Amino acid sequence: MKILHTSDWHIGKQLHKYDLSPDLDLFFEWMINYIKSANIDVLLISGDIFDQANPSQAAYKQYYDLLKNLINLDCKIILTGGNHDSAAVLNAPKELLRSFDITVIGGATDNVSEMFVEIDKNGEKLVVAAVPFLKDRDIRKSVAGETYATKIEQIKSGLETYFSNINRYYQEHFSGEPFIVMGHLYVQGSTMSDSERDIQIGNQAGVEAYMFEEIPDYVALGHIHKPQLISQTQKIHYCGSPIPLSFSERKDHKQINVITIKDQAITDVEIVPIPKHRNLITFEGNLQEVVGKLEEYSEETTLKSLAEIMVNEEVESIERRQTFEELINSQPNAHLEIVKSRLNFKSKIRGASDAFAVGTDVADVTPMQMFEKKLELQSGLENTDELKLAFREILQELNL
Numbered sequence: 001m002k003i004l005h006t007s008d009w010h011i012g013k014q015l016h017k018y019d020l021s022p023d024l025d026l027f028f029e030w031m032i033n034y035i036k037s038a039n040i041d042v043l044l045i046s047g048d049i050f051d052q053a054n055p056s057q058a059a060y061k062q063y064y065d066l067l068k069n070l071i072n073l074d075c076k077i078i079l080t081g082g083n084h085d086s087a088a089v090l091n092a093p094k095e096l097l098r099s100f101d102i103t104v105i106g107g108a109t110d111n112v113s114e115m116f117v118e119i120d121k122n123g124e125k126l127v128v129a130a131v132p133f134l135k136d137r138d139i140r141k142s143v144a145g146e147t148y149a150t151k152i153e154q155i156k157s158g159l160e161t162y163f164s165n166i167n168r169y170y171q172e173h174f175s176g177e178p179f180i181v182m183g184h185l186y187v188q189g190s191t192m193s194d195s196e197r198d199i200q201i202g203n204q205a206g207v208e209a210y211m212f213e214e215i216p217d218y219v220a221l222g223h224i225h226k227p228q229l230i231s232q233t234q235k236i237h238y239c240g241s242p243i244p245l246s247f248s249e250r251k252d253h254k255q256i257n258v259i260t261i262k263d264q265a266i267t268d269v270e271i272v273p274i275p276k277h278r279n280l281i282t283f284e285g286n287l288q289e290v291v292g293k294l295e296e297y298s299e300e301t302t303l304k305s306l307a308e309i310m311v312n313e314e315v316e317s318i319e320r321r322q323t324f325e326e327l328i329n330s331q332p333n334a335h336l337e338i339v340k341s342r343l344n345f346k347s348k349i350r351g352a353s354d355a356f357a358v359g360t361d362v363a364d365v366t367p368m369q370m371f372e373k374k375l376e377l378q379s380g381l382e383n384t385d386e387l388k389l390a391f392r393e394i395l396q397e398l399n400l
């Protein structure tokens with residue numbers, strides 16, 4: 001039996017307003033051909049199917065077009081919700097999709113048994129615990145007045161208990177059969193990029209690999225976009241996103257993982273590289289350097305290269321600002337499109353103490369004001385509104 005592990009498709013994703021659906025279309029086409037040629041029996045998608053909780057109509061269309069192409073392949077499909085997904089959105093067509101041999105687990109079910117899928121193909125068996133992203137309320141009983149540290153500890157131990165229950169259920173009902181656990185969470189030791197939305201408060205709630213107790217034969221993780229092996233002995237893998245979703249992933253080699261089961265045991269985990277169809281590039285330097293690098297670039301790929309421009313100049317000046325604006329707006333190279341740009345002046349005010357009017361006492365500045373100021377000073381940040389919202393949530397949770 002052969003199993004394909006993928007995750008973090010983020011259907012509907014835009015990179016700084018640039019539509020990445022052609023990238024996903026090419027990946028889906030390639031994946032379907034791979035499933036056919038390699039005779040894949042099971043397809044696992046470990047969360048973040050969509051980029052948004054409320055996907056656009058175009059995103060829905062891309063999703064259903066893909067499912068339509070997949071259902072003819074004699075391949076069992078199991079997909080789970082990630083932190084970007086709305087459980088209700090994924091679950092809405094759950095019963096309809098079940099009749100096409102597609103199992104959807106949008107959110108954690110009250111009864112653990114509902115997340116277990118047993119597959120029996122030509123006498124070869126497999127048990128999959130399709131654990132989706134676990135929300136705070138799935139794993140933690142909140143207590144009024146608790147501290148930040150207590151919360152982190154509770155989330156950690158909540159996750160440990162949850163996965164331990166999954167293991168117990170497996171042992172009680174399916175012991176001896178090959179066992180794969182899916183999950184969408186941060187496991188400590190993994191390297192993150194810029195495009196994962198933090199699951200819990202910071203990364204500190206990340207669990208450690210030992211929590212899986214060496215009971216699953218393979219752990220199929222999602223959430224981290226950079227493909228990586230967390231534990232060789234326990235076979236804990238992040239397959240990563242199939243396409244780069246942020247500039248920090250520009251050097252990643254994207255992959256799918258293919259697991260082979262023979263005689264009731266995993267005999268092979270193959271890392272299969274995904275063909276690259278688009279370059280993401282960063283041009284950094286002073287204005288003159290960046291202009292030169294932009295002119296030089298001549299690589300051609302299936303899809304136009306997307307560029308991030310980071311200009312660092314010593315002294316602030318209106319002329320430099322104008323030249324920079326003109327450069328960005330002129331889109332000077334036909335081989336690429338500038339989608340993200342940032343202009344930094346070294347001589348600008350830097351510290352928070354310089355940021356407020358002279359005479360302002362730090363004691364008069366609220367944490368929220370301080371945070372907003374910090375964002376202001378950190379020019380070129382994306383999602384500042386989201387960051388503000390998230391920060392406000394933390395403040396509220398901490399009663400500050």
Ligand SMILES: [Mn+2]
Binds near residue numbers: 082224
């Ligand atoms: Mn993701």
